Amino acid sequence: MIGATYALASILVFVTAALLILVGAVGVITLKNPVHSALSLIMTLFGVAVAFVAQGADFLAAVEIIVYAGAIVVLFLFVIMFLGVDRKEHVHVEPLVGQRAFAAVGVVVTVGGLITLMARSHWVTGAMSVSTKGVALASGQDNVKQLGTAVFTTYLFAFEATAVLLVIAVVGAVLLARRERALQSEEVEVEA
Amino acid sequence: MNVPAAWYLILAAVLFGVGSFGLLTRRSALIMFMCVELMLNAVNLTFVTFSRTLSDIGGQASVFFVMVVAAAEVTVGLGIVVSIFRRRSSTSVDELSELKG
Numbered sequence: 001m002i003g004a005t006y007a008l009a010s011i012l013v014f015v016t017a018a019l020l021i022l023v024g025a026v027g028v029i030t031l032k033n034p035v036h037s038a039l040s041l042i043m044t045l046f047g048v049a050v051a052f053v054a055q056g057a058d059f060l061a062a063v064e065i066i067v068y069a070g071a072i073v074v075l076f077l078f079v080i081m082f083l084g085v086d087r088k089e090h091v092h093v094e095p096l097v098g099q100r101a102f103a104a105v106g107v108v109v110t111v112g113g114l115i116t117l118m119a120r121s122h123w124v125t126g127a128m129s130v131s132t133k134g135v136a137l138a139s140g141q142d143n144v145k146q147l148g149t150a151v152f153t154t155y156l157f158a159f160e161a162t163a164v165l166l167v168i169a170v171v172g173a174v175l176l177a178r179r180e181r182a183l184q185s186e187e188v189e190v191e192a
Numbered sequence: 193m194n195v196p197a198a199w200y201l202i203l204a205a206v207l208f209g210v211g212s213f214g215l216l217t218r219r220s221a222l223i224m225f226m227c228v229e230l231m232l233n234a235v236n237l238t239f240v241t242f243s244r245t246l247s248d249i250g251g252q253a254s255v256f257f258v259m260v261v262a263a264a265e266v267t268v269g270l271g272i273v274v275s276i277f278r279r280r281s282s283t284s285v286d287e288l289s290e291l292k293g
Binding site: 010011014017018021022025026028029034037038041044045048051052054055056057059060063064067068071072075076079080082083085099100102103104106107108110111114115118119137143146147149150151154155158159162165166168169170172173174175176177179 | 194195198199200201202203205206207208209210211212213214216217218220222223225226227229230233236237240241243244247248249250252253255256257259260261262263264265266267268270271272273274275277278283
């Protein structure tokens with residue numbers, strides 16, 4: 001019945017995205033080598049990008065690949081190799097007794113609750129947004145235009161705040177990762 | 193015609209569950225950060241799905257900001273992991289237990 005109403009292509013795209021996302025996510029949490037986990041994370045991110053394109057969020061799909069897969073995962077890989085922790089972790093050892101069972105129960109309850117909420121309740125009315133005056137979301141270049149307009153008008157303050165946030169993050173990361181010897185010698189220089 | 197929004201929402205819920213299970217069970221701080229990324233992506237997928245169904249660009253703008261915050265979080269988090277590793281030669285969170293009462 002569903003197959004008759006919706007185009008076969010969109011179902012195929014959804015199944016592809018879902019497979020990429022879920023296989024990648026399970027890989028992240030089961031693989032023993034952190035490098036393999038990071039590569040598996042890239043697979044999930046590509047799946048999410050496919051889902052974004054399928055839903056008309058073209059700009060975000062590009063950002064997902066460029067920023068997430070291109071920058072964040074590379075940062076992960078850099079740290080893994082910088083620290084030399086790319087050896088296998090003993091995933092079968094369970095230091096806390098029953099940790100996995102409790103985690104599984106908690107996760108099943110959470111996901112079950114989310115899906116039940118989705119199926120049973122009407123917490124979204126389905127009414128179209130008033131801010132866009134009923135104009136449907138576009139894809140392609142128009143999507144970039146719409147998102148740009150929203151970010152630089154409605155969400156301008158939040159956008160400026162992210163600039164501050166990024167500066168703080170960069171300064172914090174440099175401070176945290178700096179060696180202490182450099183700090184001490186600098187203090188000596190200041191005192192002298 | 194696209195597939196129903198519920199399909200994407202269920203996919204996002206399952207992805208969130210997988211990410212939180214990994215966060216609760218893995219002990220390497222690096223893997224835990226990756227699991228946080230999985231959960232953030234699940235929420236992003238939900239935002240984009242509602243953005244499509246309600247035809248509101250606000251959902252996509254939120255995803256934009258979530259991505260910025262995620263990038264900042266990973267930068268600072270990995271800086272902390274590097275500085276802990278210098279002191280302890282390990283990224284296992286089980287060994288960071290000095291503050292327990």
